[in-house]
Every structure is written in C-alpha cells, then in structure tokens.
Amino acid sequence: MYYDFWTVKEEELLKRLGFQPVNLAVAVIAPKNADELKYLAEKNKTADFIVLHKPNEKVLKVAVDNCNIDATDEFVKYPLIKKMAERNIAVLINFNELLKAFNLQKTLYLMSRTVKLAKRHKTPIIISSGAQTKWELRSASDLIGFCEVIGMTAGEAKKTLYDHQERVLNRKELKKTGKWVSPGVRVV
Amino acid sequence: MAVKPNRKRYILFEIISDKEIGFELSKRAILDSTEKLIGSLGISKADLRLLPDFYSKNRGVISVNHDYIPKIKLAVTLIQRIGSQDVIFHTKRVFGTLRKIKNMF
Numbered sequence: 001m002y003y004d005f006w007t008v009k010e011e012e013l014l015k016r017l018g019f020q021p022v023n024l025a026v027a028v029i030a031p032k033n034a035d036e037l038k039y040l041a042e043k044n045k046t047a048d049f050i051v052l053h054k055p056n057e058k059v060l061k062v063a064v065d066n067c068n069i070d071a072t073d074e075f076v077k078y079p080l081i082k083k084m085a086e087r088n089i090a091v092l093i094n095f096n097e098l099l100k101a102f103n104l105q106k107t108l109y110l111m112s113r114t115v116k117l118a119k120r121h122k123t124p125i126i127i128s129s130g131a132q133t134k135w136e137l138r139s140a141s142d143l144i145g146f147c148e149v150i151g152m153t154a155g156e157a158k159k160t161l162y163d164h165q166e167r168v169l170n171r172k173e174l175k176k177t178g179k180w181v182s183p184g185v186r187v188v
Numbered sequence: 189m190a191v192k193p194n195r196k197r198y199i200l201f202e203i204i205s206d207k208e209i210g211f212e213l214s215k216r217a218i219l220d221s222t223e224k225l226i227g228s229l230g231i232s233k234a235d236l237r238l239l240p241d242f243y244s245k246n247r248g249v250i251s252v253n254h255d256y257i258p259k260i261k262l263a264v265t266l267i268q269r270i271g272s273q274d275v276i277f278h279t280k281r282v283f284g285t286l287r288k289i290k291n292m293f
Contacts, residue, residue, distance in 0.1 A: 013204075017278060099268060104224070135274040138265055142279055145261030 002140040002161040005049055005168075006094070006128040010137065018140035022169065024048045029069075031055065034062045041068035048172045051092060064089060067183055070168065071126055073097070075110040078117065085123040088183065090164050091115075095138055095146060096130030112150040119156070124164040127157075194235055195254040198283040200292070201264060203246040204276040211243045217270045218250065222263040226256075234260060242286075242293055249289055257282060 001020045006028065011021040027047035031037040037052075037059050044050055052063050052072040060076070063069045064083050071090040084091065091114055101107040118125050127147055131137045138146075140161055147157030174180035179187040203209050215238045222231055234256035242249035252260050267277045283289050 016204075017276075095265075099266065135268065135276060137276060139276075139278045141281075142261055142265040142277075145258040145279070146265065148258035149262045 002158075003165040003169075004129055004137075004140075004161075005126070005165060006051060006092070007131045007137060008134055010134045013134055013137060017137060024169070024172065026051065028053050031059055034059060037063055037068060041066075048175075049168055071164075073130070075114045076117070076123075081114075081117045081123050082121045085118075085121045088124065088167075090124040090126045091118045093125065093127045093147075093150070093160070094130035095127065095143060096132070096136050098146075099136060108150065115147075115151045119152070125152075125156075125160045126164050127160040196235070196251055197254045197257055198239075198286060198289060199250040199252060199257065199260065199264075200280045200283060200289060201248055201250060202278045202280055203248075203270070204278055205246065205270070205273050207273055209246055209270050209273065209275065211238075211240055211248070213270050214238070214243070214248065217267050218264055221267045222260060225263040225266065226259055230256070230259070236260065242289060244293060247293075249286075 002018055003022055004014065004019045005024060005026050007014065014021045025047045026049045027044035028051045029040040029044060030053040031040050041050070050069045052060065052069045055063065055072065055074055060072060060074055060080060064080060064087060067087050069089060071092040073092040073094040076084065076091060093111055098104070098107055115125065127143050129136060129138045129143065143161065144154070144157040147160055148154060171180060174186055181187065203214060218238055222236060226234070233253065235253045237251040239249045239251055250260065261279050264277045264279060267275060269275065
C-alpha cells in the first residue's frame with residue numbers, strides 16, 4: 001500500500017494512481033526564523049505530520065535540534081542529515097519541485113545528492129507529489145521510476161512510498177489511544 | 189563477436205485529461221520531454237518509439253530499450269500540458285511482449 005501525504009484531496013484520482021488515501025492532518029510550515037518556527041510548531045501541535053518547507057540552514061538546525069518536525073523538503077547536507085537520522089526526521093523529495101524547476105539539471109543533481117547522503121547515513125526518505133492542483137498528481141509507479149533515476153534501487157524506491165509513512169500512521173493511532181507520550185516514549 | 193539483441197520493453201501509458209488527445213500530439217509531447225531530459229543521443233540509445241497501432245482513447249504503448257525504462261518514465265511524467273490541455277501522464281505497466289497488451293485494446 002502506497003501513501004502520498006503531501007497532496008490534494010482527490011480520493012478517486014489518488015486510488016486510480018495507485019495510492020491509498022489517508023485522513024491525515026498535514027501541516028506545511030515555512031518559517032523564516034527560529035522564533036517563527038517555535039510559534040508555527042506550537043500552532044500545529046495537533047497536526048499528524050509536519051513538513052518544514054524550504055527552510056534556511058539556521059531554522060533547519062533549530063528544528064532538527066528540537067524535534068519540531070517530521071520531514072523537510074530541503075536538500076540537506078552532511079552534519080544535519082546525520083542528526084536527522086538520529087532523530088528520525090525524514091528527508092522529503094518533493095516531485096512538484098521538479099515539475100516547476102527553472103533549472104531541471106541542478107534540481108535533479110541536488111535531489112540525487114540528498115538521496116545519496118540519506119542512504120549513507122540511513123535517514124528515512126519520503127517521496128511525495130507535493131501537488132497543489134489535481135493536475136500535479138503523479139502515480140505511484142511514476143514516482144518509483146523517478147526514485148530509480150535519482151539513485152535508488154527498485155526496493156528502496158518502493159520503501160519511500162510506505163515505510164516511514166506507516167510509522168507516522170501508527171503514531172497517529174497511538175496518539176488516538178493515548179499511549180503516545182513523546183518521540184521514542186510510549187505507554188506499554 | 190556476437191552482438192547482443194536490443195532487449196525491448198513496452199510501457200503501457202494512460203493520459204488523464206478532460207478531452208481526448210490525438211496520437212501526433214502525444215507523440216510530439218513525449219519526444220520533446222524525453223529530448224529535454226536525456227537528449228537526442230539518449231533517445232537514439234533508448235530506441236524510443238510510440239506505437240501507432242496501440243493508441244486509442246488516450247492510452248498507448250511506448251517501445252523502449254529495457255535499460256532506459258526509469259528515464260523514459262520520468263521524462264513522460266514531466267509532461268504537464270499537451271497543447272492547451274492540462275494532463276497527467278500515467279505509466280500503468282511495463283510488458284515484455286506485445287501479445288499481452290493486444291488483449292487490452
């Protein structure tokens with residue numbers, strides 16, 4: 001079962017494209033400084049999945065240190081990507097960025113570099129269509145093909161569509177039952 | 189020295205749009221997008237062909253070298269508009285022979 005978290009709510013079309021529609025509160029935040037990040041993270045505390053959209057390096061560092069987010073679509077470099085792996089924060093590859101890219105070559109290069117680093121440091125990778133309209137949606141098999149182009153094997157590419165997402169969905173269920181306390185802590 | 193034969197694969201695709209798109213328009217869009225991504229040399233190496241006999245009702249078949257399947261898939265996925273129509277290019281399945289696809293048309 002494949003999931004696309006950052007997308008438009010078009011259930012019929014999503015099913016046709018090979019995705020399982022989920023009822024998830026996704027918050028995409030784009031803070032410009034650390035104070036704004038703190039405010040937005042507090043505001044979206046109830047969201048099931050928080051994506052940090054294109055932050056600057058300072059904001060990303062603070063977000064990773066405080067574990068405020070679940071994923072970021074920034075092309076992260078070495079020291080931070082290792083920290084992200086330790087804190088289970090995913091690298092999100094946004095396909096919409098490629099569709100709207102002014103410089104396709106550079107975007108592809110940055111994406112493959114991020115994937116290479118994420119694989120090396122075992123950071124979770126998520127791929128998403130990042131669609132804002134229904135015409136920007138792409139099918140699961142196409143996203144898998146794209147992952148193969150940017151340096152993943154077929155198995156790894158498939159994992160990006162369900163592995164980390166299932167963990168997020170499990171966490172949502174735990175929150176519902178009141179067993180979830182904080183990242184890494186739960187009532188047994 | 190023996191020459192390895194070209195291992196062909198057939199990609200079955202579907203164009204999701206409000207109106208029906210003609211064969212020539214889709215062929216042009218696929219070629220343009222692929223050329224933008226992998227270039228003319230890449231197209232020639234991929235042995236890319238859109239089969240006219242298998243095109244109907246926004247569904248068609250691309251014949252391609254097996255090494256280039258992900259690249260062609262990506263190139264085709266990057267198509268957003270054909271003419272004035274917004275489209276979603278959706279590659280459904282990859283086949284090894286045309287016999288199975290024939291039943292689908």
